[in-house]
Amino acid sequence: MAIADVGYISKQELIDAKQDISDERYAKGPVAVIECVQEIPCNPCEGACRFGAITIGEPITNLPKINEAACTGCGVCVAQCPGLAIFIVNKAYSDTEATVAFPYEYVPIPKEGEEWEGVNRKGEVLCKAKIVKVMNPKSFDRTPVVTVAIPKEFADEVRSVKRK
Amino acid sequence: MLKTELLVVGAGPAGLAAAIEAKKGGVKDLLLVDLNMRPGGQLFKQIHKFFGSKAHRAGIRGIDIGTQMLEEAKELGIDIWLNTACVGLFDDKIACLEKGQPDGSTKIVYVQPEKIILATGGQENVVRFKGWTTPGVMGAGAAQTMINVNRVQPGQKIVMLGTGNVGLIVSYQLMQAGCEVVALVEAAPKIGGYGVHASKISRAGVPIFTKHTIKEVKGNGPNGRVSEVVIVELDEKWNPIEGTEKTFEADTVTLAAGLKPVSDLVKLQDIELVFNGPFGGWVPTHTRDMESTCPGIYVAGDTTGVEEANTALEEGRLAGISAAQSLGYMKDADAEALKDEIWDRLAGLRMGPFGEKRAVAKKELMDAFPEVARG
Numbered sequence A: 001m002a003i004a005d006v007g008y009i010s011k012q013e014l015i016d017a018k019q020d021i022s023d024e025r026y027a028k029g030p031v032a033v034i035e036c037v038q039e040i041p042c043n044p045c046e047g048a049c050r051f052g053a054i055t056i057g058e059p060i061t062n063l064p065k066i067n068e069a070a071c072t073g074c075g076v077c078v079a080q081c082p083g084l085a086i087f088i089v090n091k092a093y094s095d096t097e098a099t100v101a102f103p104y105e106y107v108p109i110p111k112e113g114e115e116w117e118g119v120n121r122k123g124e125v126l127c128k129a130k131i132v133k134v135m136n137p138k139s140f141d142r143t144p145v146v147t148v149a150i151p152k153e154f155a156d157e158v159r160s161v162k163r164k
Numbered sequence B: 001m002l003k004t005e006l007l008v009v010g011a012g013p014a015g016l017a018a019a020i021e022a023k024k025g026g027v028k029d030l031l032l033v034d035l036n037m038r039p040g041g042q043l044f045k046q047i048h049k050f051f052g053s054k055a056h057r058a059g060i061r062g063i064d065i066g067t068q069m070l071e072e073a074k075e076l077g078i079d080i081w082l083n084t085a086c087v088g089l090f091d092d093k094i095a096c097l098e099k100g101q102p103d104g105s106t107k108i109v110y111v112q113p114e115k116i117i118l119a120t121g122g123q124e125n126v127v128r129f130k131g132w133t134t135p136g137v138m139g140a141g142a143a144q145t146m147i148n149v150n151r152v153q154p155g156q157k158i159v160m161l162g163t164g165n166v167g168l169i170v171s172y173q174l175m176q177a178g179c180e181v182v183a184l185v186e187a188a189p190k191i192g193g194y195g196v197h198a199s200k201i202s203r204a205g206v207p208i209f210t211k212h213t214i215k216e217v218k219g220n221g222p223n224g225r226v227s228e229v230v231i232v233e234l235d236e237k238w239n240p241i242e243g244t245e246k247t248f249e250a251d252t253v254t255l256a257a258g259l260k261p262v263s264d265l266v267k268l269q270d271i272e273l274v275f276n277g278p279f280g281g282w283v284p285t286h287t288r289d290m291e292s293t294c295p296g297i298y299v300a301g302d303t304t305g306v307e308e309a310n311t312a313l314e315e316g317r318l319a320g321i322s323a324a325q326s327l328g329y330m331k332d333a334d335a336e337a338l339k340d341e342i343w344d345r346l347a348g349l350r351m352g353p354f355g356e357k358r359a360v361a362k363k364e365l366m367d368a369f370p371e372v373a374r375g
């Protein structure tokens, strides 16, 4: 089932869009995972990355491509994406835990140290999610980026927290 | 009678952009009118970050783009009459304005501009089902105005009909405003809007029912308000499949079933219209300069086919530049170069699976322009 049928992306769609990240790259630490598989006229992610790790080029409807070697996982692109479609996944966070950073534009905004519930792309609760970081500088223009620590096995699944 | 060089009707994204470009192009005497209390049209409801490219201020929120444009208009000294409806358009480009007065009354003013730009926008379609007049059933645009402009929740539990970008974005914004969105219902087999918008809805745990429609809305709430929404699955021929009904408790139903161009003023003149499905109905055919078949009357934005704010802004710019050029304020070469750039950007916006259809529609619409009128 594709995004236009069900409203969320499948692993296969990420592979087909060449937006999946290699295990070797994941082992090295945080990296941007772009989940934007339809050709829409949009390119702020490309301009957001000062390392040139995201390419769209011409025409503007090209799918964003991540250069996983060039990406430092800094997270600057996350809040710039109007589609809220970029996540930073760190599978090397600890032996048992991974972190996922995602844009979160609801109130209340999670606070560091709190425990929320991690949800997958369908909004199903998968696990506890410890809030390890909340970034909301002016440059993010009211799109806070929240980082949660979750059990490693859910790193490819958790993409937000359950709203309170 | 008041004389002016250029009258722009509608101060939404298209009209504002048109006025700004015309003024920048050198037009001295320009009047921009809008029937609302505030200029900006839909921009001030659009609290989300825009798509597009840097030239479209992508990544910036619609409200902030609106604010920037109003500041620019102010700096340029553009005269905006608010609460002012253009209620008539007569021969020799005489426009009848119902000008809003500070005390709330209106006064009739006749204006004769040399050029007119009509940027009157779009209007939401309604959908009829059993109970569609129940209090609590409203347009998605109305709900969006309530939350983002007036900061009032339209209800607590909402069912959204339609999954185009409007349906998806307004659903998301309703949740941001603290409402619960119970379900999205879509008659087509696929979600109409961008996947990235649908993903936000899904992540929030809200189900999207494609191939479904609203069968009935029950009004047993307080004062006869919406209490329940019954949806039903549709077969390949869009007929309801009996026995597939699902009932949701809800107090509000929002309709996002597309928009149609507002063409009342266009129809008052002998302007040639073309029926165009993807653009929402009857739309005026126009040239590359956005000029209609009535010389000196330009059209821009949703009036010429329902699209989105970025295309409206670009078309407005085209119309503004063309008006300044034809009034003799801009050198042809300069104006053409600017217009070429804009048409290139428009082509980018009308690409890909979501834009293609609109590219074809625009071409058809412009191809229909009669050679005689081209002069």
Ligand code: SF4
Binding pocket: A031, A032, A048, A049, A050, A051, A052, A053, A054, A070, A071, A072, A073, A074, A075, A076, A077, A078, A088
């Ligand atoms: S996380 Fe940083 S380095 Fe990686 S793509 Fe985003 S902006 Fe570029």
Ligand code: SF4
Binding pocket: A034, A035, A036, A042, A043, A044, A045, A046, A064, A080, A081, A082, A083, A084, A085, A086, B196
């Ligand atoms: S900014 Fe976001 S929505 Fe736009 S192309 Fe990049 S990833 Fe996709």
